Amino acid sequence: MNEIKIIERDPLYVVSKSSVNPKTIRAGKLIVWSSFLLMVFIGLIQALYTFEKINFGFSNWRPLLYSYILWAIAIGYSRVLIYGERGKRNLFIFPAVMFIISIVIFPILFGLYISFSDWNLSSIDGRKFNGLDNFYQMIADPYYWNALKNMIYYILAVLVEFAIAFLLAILLNTQIRGRKFFRIAFLIPLMLSPVAVSWMVGKSMLEQRFGPVASFARWLGWETPTFFSNPEIARLTMMCMDAWTFIPLMIIMLLAGLQALPKEVLEAAKVDGANKWTMFKNIIFPIMLPVSLTTLVIRIIFKLKLADIIIIVTAGGPGGATDSVTSFIVREYRDRSNVGYGTLLSFVYLVIIIIFMTILIRFVSRWLQREA
């Protein structure tokens, strides 16, 4: 009996010659291995030179980088030599994969190596292995836990931002005049660099004596408006500034979802006499759920990277009340210039993020319309 073999067919099916000349296969393997050996050779020379076993070498590790790039190109070219037409197809994703591996996976492995060390970059001593010391130090570091706690507040603030963005998106989607003007105006905060926002809003408009917001607060009856001395208010201020920059992103994504709503359903509901609130609750919101969740997930991803405005406006103060994890790590690194401890902190953060995002995506993926 003949076994039925399922051939996985590409969406774009290309008929091509399947046989490849054995000579070119050998050439392909040859260039990969020779460039690999060249890289190992250069790396070896440089390693010996760095550890002062030999007295000749390069002034830095850059030749190794060049030979690495050469090796990567050789691998790419050898795909074509060895696999022919199939290899050419691999070339579409090969550069991106190789790029990410070189600049993410490799530094992460290297980071694991330095996170168990006490390494002051400016001192001559170089790296000192100190085992789990950094880890114990982290456990006992109240400011790190405080920064993590702040991140929870910052992430919860996303829900409020979402509500505001949803309202504005719905209003933009109604029949209004000058919609293009409003869209551009709403988009502009997203265009501004966080650094500029830090000064424009954080340092100048919120200035206690003559900033317009402070004047406005005084006019409202708050006698001594200070935005950065009380921990709670300082954190709230940072949340507002961050919200101000990123609400446009959410508005645009939600607006795109609203514009894609099926018109017939809305018309039918209107004919059936549904009022605005029931329409929103029973029709718009459920249909918008996938878009809403995608928007929330993306916003949370950006929120997890929150740092710039905090570093510039408050530097984490007062007493760490506004610290995000990133801004805390940067301050740690600048104060103690210990790369090892900073790296360990960031890796712990990465692990927490991965766990959190996995749970979050698992939880919402039921309603998401697309994978990943």
Add this chain to the structure above:
Amino acid sequence: MKKDLPEKILIYGILILWTFICLFPIYWTATTSFKTAASVTQGLLIPWIDFEPAWKGWKNLGLSPDTIFTESNPREEFLARFFNTAIISSSASALAVILGSFAAYGLSRFNYKFGFMRNPDISFFFLSQLILPPVVLALPLLVLYRELDLLDTHIGMIMIYTLTVLPIVIWIMRDQFNAVPIELEEAALVDGASVWGSFFRVVFPIVLPGIASAFILCLILCWNEYFLAALITSTDAKTMPVMVASQISSQSIKWWNMAAISLALCFPLIVVAIFLERYIVKGMAAGAVKG
């Protein structure tokens, strides 16, 4: 659709209020850059009525009418940073768009198998880079860059910026390519084009608007990036956000200077937003809808 008046007033009221919230900081900064010390401390708002505008902030930057043709060190400095930012962000965006479009096209047209990884896994591998916070890479890369002599170079910055925007490009472009009917390429293949030939001659022109919006989004993100630039650059490749940030933290800086320089940092992107709004919105919306 006909609406009653109170509702209309409410809708326009909220929209105008939010427009005010969005635009007031820019207005405030723009007017501050023309203020003198006295009008800054009084918090005056409207030029010509409250205070007499002067070219104060722009004069110190060397960009006011009477200083524009004279030697000016701050202007040299500013322009150097401006071009650094422009070179780094546009090269990084271009590189990301090239790498990302190829990868997205491959993923939408062919089935790959790398060990246990198949197309969905590879997609996930690319997109998961979005979650990676820059701080995780920052310190190891700082050490690696030091060894490779890439600290404070354009190349080093371009590489790391490319990485930060690459997942976004792949995300946007995958939808774009999925929307192109495969039959078009099949026709080209029948006519004797190669896989790469059909990509460049047939698919590429169709997705050009998508590529433009991905490029603009990348440009915005790279232009505004501060965190990594602050760690990696110091003099040669210093970008504008780093320069502005260092001015903010120095106490002696004058308000009108600061206002002028912040505005100069934002100005290019405000122009982009006004004229290319369509592409920006398209790029972001691609993430939200369609599957």
